[in-house]
Amino acid sequence: MKGVWTVERVRAAERRVFERTPEATLMRRAAFAVGVRSAELLTEHTGAVSGRRVALLVGAGNNGGDALWAGVFLLHRGVAVTAALLAPERTHAEGLVAFRRAGGRIVRVPEDTEAAHVAVSTADLVIDGIVGLSGRGPLRPPAAELVNLVTGPLVAVDVPSGVDPDTGAVAGPAVNADVTVTFGGRKPGHVLADGAVCSGAVHVVDIGLGDELGEPDLVLLDAADMGALWPVPGPEDDKYTQGVVGVAAGSETYPGAAVLATGAAVLATSGMVRYAGPAADAVRTRWPEVIATGSINDAGRVQAWVVGPGLGTGAAGREVLATVLEKGVPVCADADAINLLAAETALWDAREPDTPLVLTPHDREFARLAGDVGDDRVAAARRAAERTNCVVLLKGHSTVVAAPDGRVLVNRARGAWPATAGSGDVLSGLIGALLASGVEPWLAAGCAAGVHELAGDVAADGAPIGASALLAAVPDAVRMVRAAAAASA
Numbered sequence: 001m002k003g004v005w006t007v008e009r010v011r012a013a014e015r016r017v018f019e020r021t022p023e024a025t026l027m028r029r030a031a032f033a034v035g036v037r038s039a040e041l042l043t044e045h046t047g048a049v050s051g052r053r054v055a056l057l058v059g060a061g062n063n064g065g066d067a068l069w070a071g072v073f074l075l076h077r078g079v080a081v082t083a084a085l086l087a088p089e090r091t092h093a094e095g096l097v098a099f100r101r102a103g104g105r106i107v108r109v110p111e112d113t114e115a116a117h118v119a120v121s122t123a124d125l126v127i128d129g130i131v132g133l134s135g136r137g138p139l140r141p142p143a144a145e146l147v148n149l150v151t152g153p154l155v156a157v158d159v160p161s162g163v164d165p166d167t168g169a170v171a172g173p174a175v176n177a178d179v180t181v182t183f184g185g186r187k188p189g190h191v192l193a194d195g196a197v198c199s200g201a202v203h204v205v206d207i208g209l210g211d212e213l214g215e216p217d218l219v220l221l222d223a224a225d226m227g228a229l230w231p232v233p234g235p236e237d238d239k240y241t242q243g244v245v246g247v248a249a250g251s252e253t254y255p256g257a258a259v260l261a262t263g264a265a266v267l268a269t270s271g272m273v274r275y276a277g278p279a280a281d282a283v284r285t286r287w288p289e290v291i292a293t294g295s296i297n298d299a300g301r302v303q304a305w306v307v308g309p310g311l312g313t314g315a316a317g318r319e320v321l322a323t324v325l326e327k328g329v330p331v332c333a334d335a336d337a338i339n340l341l342a343a344e345t346a347l348w349d350a351r352e353p354d355t356p357l358v359l360t361p362h363d364r365e366f367a368r369l370a371g372d373v374g375d376d377r378v379a380a381a382r383r384a385a386e387r388t389n390c391v392v393l394l395k396g397h398s399t400v401v402a403a404p405d406g407r408v409l410v411n412r413a414r415g416a417w418p419a420t421a422g423s424g425d426v427l428s429g430l431i432g433a434l435l436a437s438g439v440e441p442w443l444a445a446g447c448a449a450g451v452h453e454l455a456g457d458v459a460a461d462g463a464p465i466g467a468s469a470l471l472a473a474v475p476d477a478v479r480m481v482r483a484a485a486a487a488s489a
């Protein structure tokens with residue numbers, strides 16, 4: 001697992017480290033890493049370092065100081081570096097002296113705006129040291145104008161400026177980085193909301209904060225974690241011992257949701273899948289291995305239920321949901337099951353206390369259930385999980401999974417191809433399969449989200465896909481995470 005730490009936690013660690021290591025030492029380590037990564041990018045993009053042009057965007061604080069010291073490193077490598085000072089009276093003093101001494105060129109904004117425009121638009125690479133951990137709100141106008149002129153690769157120092165470091169929210173102009181070099185550990189802004197996209201490839205550098213950071217605020221599962229968690233049958237297993245999945249989904253109007261959710265359960269684990277509902281014929285035709293029946297009351301025993309996709313919110317859907325919640329086994333409730341739970345509080349009483357319930361809302365379903373998501377997706381999911389005593393998986397480009405005890409994991413998508421109709425139905429089937437296999441609900445939801453997103457990426461391979469193609473790529477995605485686990489064992 002990879003950790004993610006909030007600004008408050010990073011600041012606390014920083015204070016403890018400053019007691020034994022001077023601030024300047026930490027800044028040099030940070031800046032050195034920015035310089036090295038920038039030199040690598042120059043080589044990748046232009047074939048050389050020496051003789052190339054780099055522009056620094058330098059704000060009022062230590063983030064600008066990092067950029068200036070990175071500039072010193074690049075000057076020593078023969079790069080022509082221009083620093084555009086956006087708050088000339090508050091520029092990091094030592095960094096500026098060192099930069100001048102190393103032969104760097106300085107332009108002041110707003111006085112030399114024209115020169116700054118030329119430097120940025122003709123640079124082979126631009127370093128964003130406008131603002132870092134103290135950043136609030138969008139880029140201010142002079143910085144936003146300069147960022148708009150960037151054509152070469154853009155390296156953000158610590159956090160792309162204009163992105164809220166703690167929530168990833170972007171409320172206006174922001175830096176869209178190719179690479180973000182960050183220190184000690186990832187920040188929420190790198191993995192959440194629009195910040196996940198603005199950060200580009202995140203490169204974490206050890207500057208000595210490591211042990212002082214403590215337990216992370218959020219975690220990311222990597223492929224090896226998912227591969228290690230994915231259920232695999234053993235020699236003693238048969239079709240029942242691996243956990244039977246039940247799917248209560250679909251309706252006369254939406255049989256496809258049933259076919260997709262059931263198919264995901266079939267492909268996620270071996271063992272057995274049961275289906276109960278009005279789409280039994282459609283499910284049987286597409287997935288002959290599924291034991292399908294028309295009524296929830298004839299469904300037989302299962303170890304976990306998936307309920308909701310395409311279910312409808314009428315009396316029949318309500319009855320199915322209440323029946324499933326009373327079964328006393330883990331449940332993944334998606335789509336109309338969430339809408340029903342949001343509309344009718346009495347339905348919660350049907351739930352066997354303490355049986356795990358995983359809710360998988362998108363933003364609009366979340367709003368019905370627990371109010372507007374707002375800018376802080378982690379706080380919203382955490383609050384809802386605590387209040388409902390459920391695992392809450394909040395869908396999106398970055399999927400946030402909160403457990404009732406406050407643990408949160410995030411899955412940051414590689415691309416947006418999984419944003420296709422029916423893709424959520426596939427996700428719910430995957431979660432149900434992992435729940436039935438006995439994977440802990442919070443990890444089951446996180447692991448399913450990761451494999452789902454990977455399957456979307458693999459299936460798309462650069463072209464649009466439908467949910468059926470995403471579903472068909474699930475076995476490839478499972479093979480990939482299992483291979484990653486085997487490689488890291």
Ligand SMILES: NC(=O)C1=CN([C@@H]2O[C@H](COP(=O)(O)OP(=O)(O)OC[C@H]3O[C@@H](n4cnc5c(N)ncnc54)[C@H](OP(=O)(O)O)[C@@H]3O)[C@@H](O)[C@H]2O)[C@@H](O)CC1
Binds near residue numbers: 132158
């Ligand atoms: N953690 C670590 O261990 C280490 C951290 N280090 C580095 O220190 C950085 C944090 O530095 P920092 O605290 O000096 O503040 P920083 O982010 O540069 O902001 C400066 C000022 O910008 C302003 N401002 C705010 N929002 C703005 C906006 N939207 N657009 C424009 N301006 C905006 C605001 O001032 P205002 O103008 O509002 O008065 C704010 O005070 C950190 O990210 C990392 O790079 C490393 O050096 C070594 C080890």
Ligand SMILES: Nc1ncnc2c1ncn2[C@@H]1O[C@H](COP(=O)(O)OP(=O)(O)O)[C@@H](O)[C@H]1O
Binds near residue numbers: 335395396419423452
């Ligand atoms: N911009 C995006 N980038 C990556 N994944 C996305 C994006 N938007 C949505 N997704 C994913 O696509 C799926 C959509 O689910 P959902 O909204 O329930 O669709 P449906 O109801 O049509 O099945 C979720 O897994 C979600 O995380």
Ligand SMILES: [K+]
Binds near residue numbers: 128130131156158161
């Ligand atoms: K920055």
